[in-house]
Amino acid sequence: MTSLGIGLIGTGFMGKCHALAYGSVKAVFGDVPATRLEVLCDVPAEKAEAFADQFGFARATSDWKDLIADPKVDIVCITTPNKVHKEMALAALEAGKHVHLEKPMALSLEDARQMLAVAERTGAKTIVGYNYLHNPAISHARKLIADGAIGRIVHFRGMVDEDYQADPDLAWTWRATKADAGLGTLGDLGCHLISLATALVGPVESLVAET
Ligand SMILES: NC(=O)c1ccc[n+]([C@@H]2O[C@H](COP(=O)([O-])OP(=O)(O)OC[C@H]3O[C@@H](n4cnc5c(N)ncnc54)[C@H](O)[C@@H]3O)[C@@H](O)[C@H]2O)c1
Structure with a gap:
């Protein structure tokens, strides 16, 4: 694969960091696939539009399920408040995407174990933001x-x-x-x-x- 499409959900403090970082991965690490900034999701829609333009994403959406369903998105990067991590990560995994999730992974050990089991079943690459x-x-x-x-x-x-x-x-x-x-x-x-x-x-x- 020559490049990987990024879908970023959330564009607050960490979303901005991830947007900048994904834009620099190839330049910093060299021998890795290039990244394409494909879809940015935030709410409301005007905020998503503004940040997609600011960070150079191809399109914006206010519906994170729409982002996950986009075939151009290979890696779903989740930088939303903690309470929605599990729902978004599970949906991304079930859609066959790789997941880059901010910490904390989940709000309970039980939820984290469930997420791990789904990640192992789908074979996705996953990472939690222990930067x-x-x-x-x-x-x-x-x-x-x-x-x-x-x-x-x-x-x-x-x-x-x-x-x-x-x-x-x-x-x-x-x-x-x-x-x-x-x-x-x-x-x-x-x-x-x-x-x-x-x-x-x-x-x-x-x-x-x-x-
Ligand atoms: N790794 C680190 O060092 C580090 C540092 C800070 C925060 N974090 C983690 O990153 C996550 C986000 O923290 P933050 O400080 O960036 O928060 P933030 O409040 O600055 O940003 C959260 C963003 O998510 C958006 N959002 C909320 N619900 C949404 C939804 N349903 N759909 C789309 N977008 C939605 C908000 O509009 C906002 O832009 C948290 O889980 C936090 O623990 C990690």
Whole structure:
């Protein structure tokens, strides 16, 4: 295959990152298929039209099922609020698409396992947006660990320092509503830390937790 068609659902903070990244994949990684920015979906339709124009997508839609059904779309990239991840990802998988899904993957372990089972059945390529894993500092840490440069590891301590929601004047977002975000800070930020711990010193064998 010489190129892969991208369908992007959601054009907020992360959607913009993904749109920029997909436009640069070939330039950065070289020996990979080129990407075509085919369909951009957001709501309302005017927003989708504006962002499709801004990011260079061939067409816009406000109906994510229309995006998934488009034969020009090979990879469905989902950057919508957490509560709709499962429904959109399952629909994309069942339509035979590859799926690039933002974290957190799902709002429950049961849902995540269901999504995994469908992905395995369809044979799609899937990835969840743990984008810190390829941060150069993390890659270097992984190499040091693999090379044995810091010896046998007996302890991992991680911390996420982000205060972007601490501002009392910040406008409401879906993240502040349990029905939309689901998992609070643990799901929003903690999942990055777990992905890093898993990649650096995993797999996790047992857990002692406190909230
Ligand atoms: N990997 C990371 O580092 C990282 C960072 C930030 C956010 N995220 C994840 O990305 C996802 C989106 O977060 P965000 O900060 O970009 O949110 P956001 O609110 O900025 O953007 C969400 C977008 O989805 C659109 N949308 C909502 N419902 C839709 C629907 N039914 N159809 C089409 N579009 C719809 C909204 O209009 C909005 O443009 C979340 O799951 C979040 O956890 C990941």
